[in-house]
Amino acid sequence: MAPPKISDWTKAKNGTNANKSPLKFDDFGIYMRHKQSKLVEICKDKVDNALPQIFKDCICYINGYTSPDPRELAEIISSRGGVSIQFLNGKTAVTHIIATQLTPRKMEEFRKCKVVKPQWVVDSAAAGKLLPIFDYSIIDLAGNNMTLKLTKPVQMKQPPHKAGQDSDNFILQFYAKSRLHHLSTWKSELKHHFQSHVTEYMTQKASSSQKDRQIIAHIDFDCFFASVSLLKFPHLAQKPVCVTNSTSTTGNSSADIASCNYIAREYGITNGMWLGKARQLCPDLQCLSYDFEAYETASKALYDYILNIGVDAVLPVSVDEVLVDISSLCYARVNGEVSLADAAHQVAQEMRQHIFESTRCTISVGIGPNVLCAKVALRRAKPDGYVVLLDSASIDQELGACSLKSLPRIGPSLSAKLSQNLNAHTLSDLRAYTLEQLQKCVGSRTGEVLFKYCRNEDDTDIRIIPDRKSVSADISWGIRFNSLQETENFMRSFTKEISRRLKEINMKGSFLTVKLLIRAKDAPIESAKHLGSGKCDSITRSTPLYMYTDEPDYIFSYAWKEVLAVNAPPEELRGIGLQITKLVHQDYEDKQQRLNFALLEEKGKNNKRKSGSDDCDIPSQIDLAVLSQLPPSLQEEIRKRIRLGKVVDAGHKEIEDSPIQVPSQIDPLVVAQLPHEIRKAIEKDIATRGEKCDVLPRLSQVDQEVFDALPEHIRQEIMNEYDREEKEVENEKEMAADTEINDEVTLSQWTILKEGLGENISWEIFITLPKSVQVQTICEHHELKKRHKAVGQKPGMRDTFAKLKGMRMNEDDFDNFLSGWVEARKDIGPDYETEKVIGKYISDLIDIEGNRSTAINGVKWLDILLKGCGNQLWHTTIKRLQRTVIDKTGCEVIF
DNA sequence: CGTGTGTGGTAG
DNA sequence: ATCGCTACCACACACG
Structure with missing residues (x-):
């Protein structure tokens, strides 16, 4: 049962709200169209009758990053009579899917479709006829076994339960059905898409939203999975219901309950509980299956609505949960009749009504002056309600009464620590302690956070969505290997998976961490949970990759080396994780020629290990x-x-x-x-x-x-x-x-070295x-270096770089350093390492020394130095550094 | 004492 | 059967 009123709010987008919006939604509009609009872009006016209309019977869905890019492909297709869409709505019959690669989720989804590489479009256009798709099938790329699925009925092949034999397929199946994987993926995607949006907001509206006038709303669907899955089974809505992977109707299942409705909760059933236990509590419990597609649809409705009402900032928390800054929205309603709190009430109720209309699912809303209060309010609001916490009296009361465990960043471990060591269970209990006492108990940073919580201080800024710093993949279910060969097979598939994830977001990484879960000595061979990991020892090992890469084979070689080095019996392995860090965007890195001395530095530990x-x-x-x-x-x-x-x-x-x-x-x-x-x-x-x-x-x-x-x-x-x-x-x-x-030698030596080589x-x-x-090569060019230094470099530049690292510079030094950097690399583009050092220096200038002007002027100077420079990389770097300054100074700087 | 690494915690 | 993910922070500790 699809949300009924999508069309209504889609229309509203062009109506009155859009103009009042303090945000520019251009970028986001594109994203939203791409992600969830039900509209189909048919470019009829683009049909070029001079061209053979080879695509006239084709409706092509272009998925993700492609080469040529989606826009170009759409042009080729539409100019030759075809229709291209940039999103799927589940209703349009698509004849072809154009993609370079697919996520396991999509792979599952498109299994029966014609999925072809972008080149098929290009080649067909060049040939003047539709070419057979066989040579362009994407499924070939993903794994040998997938080809079978195209030609044979889907059900003929039982998916493997364990990871050993058919690893590609196992990984695919696993992630396709893993709720936690979906949650993580959704979150990453949402953050990514909102990031550019927020940047635009910050540069344009940097100082408009004062902290002390801020109003934050925390919006959350009630028992999201259960509610949405119930849409297709409305007759069960009044029964205790849960969402789980288990298909059995009886028995002692160890399947997780992903979500249960509030009726089920009355029986004591909770999210995450095993189905077997839940059935003991409530034999009549009804099981629903996951409906990931419907979850996406509902989520999109929420996010779309949020954007259409014109909020000041959006921080996605999850697929079903979002933090928004509704300051402008509320203040705009305040007048003689309407107080600020009234306005907040109105906004909350309107949100709840609209979302229910468009999704037939209820949300709860918590509103407060900061994220902490919004979260506490949300907790009180659930289910299907809203709470506004804006006056200090009620804030004090609600916060004080709050159980510690329900506060953000206080989980089971921390709350146990506080309860045992300080006998504190609520925030008001904690108020009795000094900052030092708290820090001694839970650590300096966490102590500070708690201390601030007690005083209703929370500096979480929802406008800032930091860059992604790592990409990882974990599996700790179904890992049962009988031999080293099986382990290796799995690792090959797994590195393919992480490579795919890197490519999906156009990034490469240069540092690898491998995590192995190994059955604990005292744990039974078979865990209580079917094919679960049980109690494990966790071993992580990391290594540099010596270059930025997304190549599966290359990553595999290092990953496998680390796995072998751990030397665990294959039979004892219960979980594997791969993590890639030290990331760069590929378009940035490509032209850098990987000029990165930091990658050369084999740290003491690595030297020893290797x-x-x-x-x-x-x-x-x-x-x-x-x-x-x-x-x-x-x-x-x-x-x-x-x-x-x-x-x-x-x-x-x-x-x-x-x-x-x-x-x-x-x-x-x-x-x-x-x-x-x-x-x-x-x-x-x-x-x-x-x-x-x-x-x-x-x-x-x-x-x-x-x-x-x-x-x-x-x-x-x-x-x-x-x-x-x-x-x-x-x-x-x-x-x-x-x-x-x-x-220190990076900057001055690489240029020389390159010349020498x-x-x-x-x-x-x-x-x-x-x-x-x-090292020797560098030494050999020592003479050349000296000469070059005398001629090509500003005097004192090396010293300046050293100072930069040690932070003992005045503004002139900094500007001179930047001048030298640009002079040395104007044509070849900036090197990432130096940019990193500068970024850190800027951050420290602002954070530690409070010296904003040097930082700001430095970046401005860099901009001036590169006026008219054709190298896009420099501009990207400047953008990034500007972003750093903006982040650090609290969004008050406009470049 | 700053830096890097492994471990643990948290969130949804 | 059943799909126990993943990004990120903070901390302890080791290193020279």
């Missing part, structure tokens, strides 16, 4: 073509290292005997470790020489073959270098040891070399 593996990490990975591009002395160093490696290895163990490496897997592993570009080069090179790609020659063979295949003059040079006196090499090594690679060597290749080689 000690001994340094030599076997790299040597066989250098491809002929790559090697021959390197400066001669660099090649020599590689050769030397290989030689040393052989000697050392011969004295100890063969690689096969290493406890970490699995014999049959070593070679593919080595290949998989390589960056995409190099891997391709190697495969090509080996193929040219008629060898199999999947089994690389032994290390020594590669060595010899590569060497033999080198052009004569290069070989000569290598031999010359190779024969140089040991002493000279030692000297260089000493120099290398003396030169630290750190942020010439255009032939890319950063990716350089970065894969052992660190000592990199």
Whole structure:
């Protein structure tokens, strides 16, 4: 049963409300159209009759990021008689789905549809006819087994219960049915889409919403999943109802109850309770299945309405829950007759009425002067009600009576701590304690938060949605492996999944954390929950990836190394998580050529962990073509290292005997470790020489073959270098040891280094070399560096950079530093590391020194320096730095 | 003492 | 059967 009144509020969007809106909804309008409008954009006026109308019977849904971009694809399709839509409404019959990749959710959804790559559109247009979709099927990409699903009935293949055999499919099935996964995904998506919106708001309306006049509303659907799932079973609405994955009608199920209605709650049933236990409490409990699509529809109705009434800011909390700043909305209603509280009441009631009309589900609304109060009010408002907490008397009373556990950021652990150590159960209990006492009990930061809570202070600013800092994927259900091979299969699929997630948001990362859940010694082999993890020990290990990447194979190589290093029996594994951090946007990073010295810095810990593996990490990975591009002395160093490696290895163990490496897997592993570009080069090179790609020659063979295949003059040079006196090499090594690679040298040295290396060597290749080689290379260009420094750099710039890090600069220093940075990199674009340092410096200037003007003027100066610069990357950087200043100064600065 | 890493907590 | 996710913060501790 679809929400009945969507069309009404869609019309209202163009009506009176839109004009009063203090927000510009242009961007958001696009998002909303994309996400949830029921309108179909049919570009009939764009039909070009000169073109063959090959798409005339096609209705194409363009999903997500594509190349060419969706707009261009739509143009191609519509100019040739087709219809393209940017969203699905469940009613329009779509003939084709155009996508580069699909989330598991969508994969599930589109399983029976023609899902094709964007290239199909392009190629068909070029061919003047519809090409067979077979070659463009996206399902091929996702996994071998998916092809079957296209040709065979869906139900024929039972989805696997466990993760071991058909990993791709398992992951797909798992996420498709996981409510927590959906919640997380929705939240991320919502935050992402509201982020740009908020930026626009902040720059335009920066100071209009004063903190002391702020009115926050916390809006939340009542038992969201249960309410929405009930829409399709209205006859059950008066019964105790829950939403669960379990299909059985009886028995002691260990399935989670995702959501239950308030009738069920009267029996003592709670969200998260296992179905078996709930049935004991209420044998008549009715089970509903998830209806993720309907949840999205209801959510969209909420968010759409919120935007149409013209709120000052939106912070998505969840798919069914949102914080909004309704200050302007309320103050606009205040007059002689209507008090502020009255206005808030009106707004709340209107919200509730509208949402019920459009979704047939009830919401509750809590209103207060800050997020804390809004949340407390919401709690009192539930279900199906609203509470306005605006006068200080009622705030004091409600806050004081609040049980600690119900406050934001106070969960079971913290509330237990407070109850045991301080005998405090409500906020008023806590008021008796000093800041220091609270901090001693729960930590400095948390203590401060609690101290402020007691005094109705909450500095949560709902206008700020920070950039995403990590992308991760976890599975701790159904993980049961019988062999290391199964574990590896799973890890390959899993890294594909995280790669997909990175690509989906157009980001790459350079740091990997692997988490393993391993059955606790005292836990039974089989957990109480069917295929659950049970009690586990959690082990996390992290490693740099040495470059920004979203490549599944590359990520796998490091992830697998970490898994093997933990050395847990496959049978004991109960959960796996992958997390990627140190992210950059791909469009930003692409043109940066990965000039990131920070990635080179192998931290002490990593050095230790990888000690001994340094030599076997790299040597066989250098491809002929790559090697021959390197400066001669660099090649020599590689050769030397290989030689040393052989000697050392011969004295100890063969690689096969290493406890970490699995014999049959070593070679593919080595290949998989390589960056995409190099891997391709190697495969090509080996193929040219008629060898199999999947089994690389032994290390020594590669060595010899590569060497033999080198052009004569290069070989000569290598031999010359190779024969140089040991002493000279030692000297260089000493120099290398003396030169630290750190942020300070980044700026001044990279430019020089690049010149020294010439255009032939890319950063990716350089970065894969052992660190000592990199250091040596830098040292070799020491002379050049000196010269360059004298000519090309402003005097004192290095010092300035050092000061920047140590924060001992005046405004002139800072501006000079920025000038130097721009001068050095105007054409090639900013390097991320330096930007990061500057960002931190700016933040510290404002946060710690309270020195806003230097920060603001610095960024303004940067803008002036780059006036007329064609490089978009610089502008992106400026935008980001401006954003930092805006965030830190509390939105009062307008650039 | 600043920095990085692993662990734990919280939210929905 | 059953789908126990995930981003982010804060903290303790180790490091040199």
